[in-house]
Amino acid sequence: MQQPATDSLVGALIDGRYRVASRLARGGMSTVYLASDTRLDRNVALKVLYPYLAEDHNFLERFEREAKSAARLSHPHVVGVYDQGLDGNVAYLAMEYVRGHTLRDLLNESAPLTPRHALAVLDPVIEGLSAAHAAGLVHRDIKPENVLMSDDGRIKLGDFGLARAVTTSTSTGTLIGTVAYLPPELVTGTAADERSDVYSVGIMLFEMLTGRQPFTGDVPIQVAFQHVNSTVPAPSTLVPGLAADLDELVLWCTGSDPEQRPVDAAALLGELRHVHKSLTDAQLDFQAAPAAPARSSATEVIASDLHRTTVISRPAQHTRIFSAGEAAAAPVDEQRPLSTREAKKRQRELARNARRPEQNLRRGNPRRRGAIWILVLAIVAALVAAAGWFFGMGPGALVSVPDVAGKPVAEAQSMLQEQGLEYRLQEVFDEKVAKGIAVGTEPDAPIEVRRFEHLDLVVSKGPELFAVPPLAGMSLEKATNALEEANLSAGKVKKAFDEDAAAGTVLSHKPAEGKQLRRGTAVDLTVSKGPKPFDVPQVVGQPQGDAAAALEGAGLKVEIAPEAVFDRDVPEGSVASQAPAAGQVIRGDTVTLTLSKGPRMIEVPDMVGRQVDDAERQLKELGFKVEVNEILGGFFGTVRAQDPVNESVPEGSVITLTVV
CATH class of the missing domain: 3.30.10.20 (Trypsin Inhibitor V; Chain A)
Known part of the structure; x- marks a missing residue:
């Protein structure tokens, strides 16, 4: 399906943890997205319930219960369930993301497979299923689409979203599963157990060996009736040359009575490996002619008349007492002990023979028996006719969904009503489509749906607007983070002096606080450089x-x-x-x-009688300035007078010496 650009979850952050990258697939009850776990930095497959299911309290409880059951299961051949939660009206399941392809893709390209290839693919699937059965889980929807084959060669069984814990299994009057692989007991209203999964595995092996499904029909209910009323043919009837052991393995898995099948996946796994070892290389590598690819199998929801709650337990082992005739009819080989494989064959033959006397006792009067069969055939014919009307002209008829993208909402509603389609109005924000214009439908057109199926008419509310948060006073880093959380971005940063704001603090921003902007719009910031120097x-x-x-x-x-x-x-x-x-x-x-303490005061010593050179030196050393006056040329060089003398004067004062 083409991924719409308007899927409201793409790009969204779910539960503050899972960033949705793209849509991978749509199923009967949910959409699967590729998402990034921002907490653990890994990719996950995010299964999101459709909104109308998330609003159903009972269904949501069942979804949560099944998620917890599946999360208990940890096995290398089972897709892991990591987390489950509810974010507003988004109910989700976080699962292991397996990059690769499905068994359906392989069958579309290469069916039929050689026995060696088929058994090699099926072995890890049954091993994972046996771990689920040991944990008390029944898958209920085994099909090639749920067998994941990673790019590095690992094979995993996925989508335990419909599985129910065996100890809490409930029959609710609705049959959920893929009709091509549906065990007959689910069609007739009997609760599922491990043997129901074994039946689906047998149908899948049949398709891998032959390239075809054993039962087909124009409408799902026709296929469902064939599971109840017909016997699965041996694969070799479609592909002559297949080993008889493969026929026996398929027929053992697909017995119409659960008592005829392996008790669980572990029992089947042992037999499958025994068959693998017993086949020659020529039998394992036998290649049949290519078959037309089977169509992808979607999970169907079919009404059932059962309205009761049942607790499933493993079938008890009963001891049967055979009549003398029956005992005599059973051949006894006294010459050698039976091998393990022969013992299993003999056990199945005796079990079938042991039921025949009981069936004979119920035969009664042939005329009465004929009347019963006529009544049964009449009922079946009426059901088939009713199904034909329902799916041909009635509410179950296929109707083409018109392309309403770009139409005003009133016109889009009119187009859907003309086709007799029921729809719910879903409003979403859209960056490109104007308010009041149809974005499209979910599921996307062009597609055919049943008249009774609900569509979502997706109408644009215009671009989603986000308010500018208060930023003044924040640091630049915090303001940038606040804008990102508001789905906006930081634009140009201008710096300015401010006498009151510390450097690095946001002073103002444009647009202003509270302004409504589109996602990702840039907000320009003015940041303080602190006071001006x-x-x-x-x-x-x-x-x-x-x-x-x-x-x-x-x-x-x-x-x-x-x-x-x-x-x-x-x-x-x-x-x-x-x-x-x-x-x-x-x-x-x-x-x-x-x-300042002012100038330093120094006492002037008496230099009279000293030689002028000596007096001048001492006075300068004390910090004074010296002025010399010579009389008669100062012939003798002797100080005869001094001013001032013997008093304290400021440092640096001028001392006058008179020299003769």
């Missing part, structure tokens, strides 16, 4: 109060260094230095001020 004010030399006021007025914080310093150029109490002294700062930064 500026040159630090110069306050050196200013009184402490004036300096602090100037800095605080610029938005800076002021700290005073704990130790003041001497400074001969800056008065005491004024700013001797600042840190930082230059460069750029931003509001809120701190500037540290070091205050």
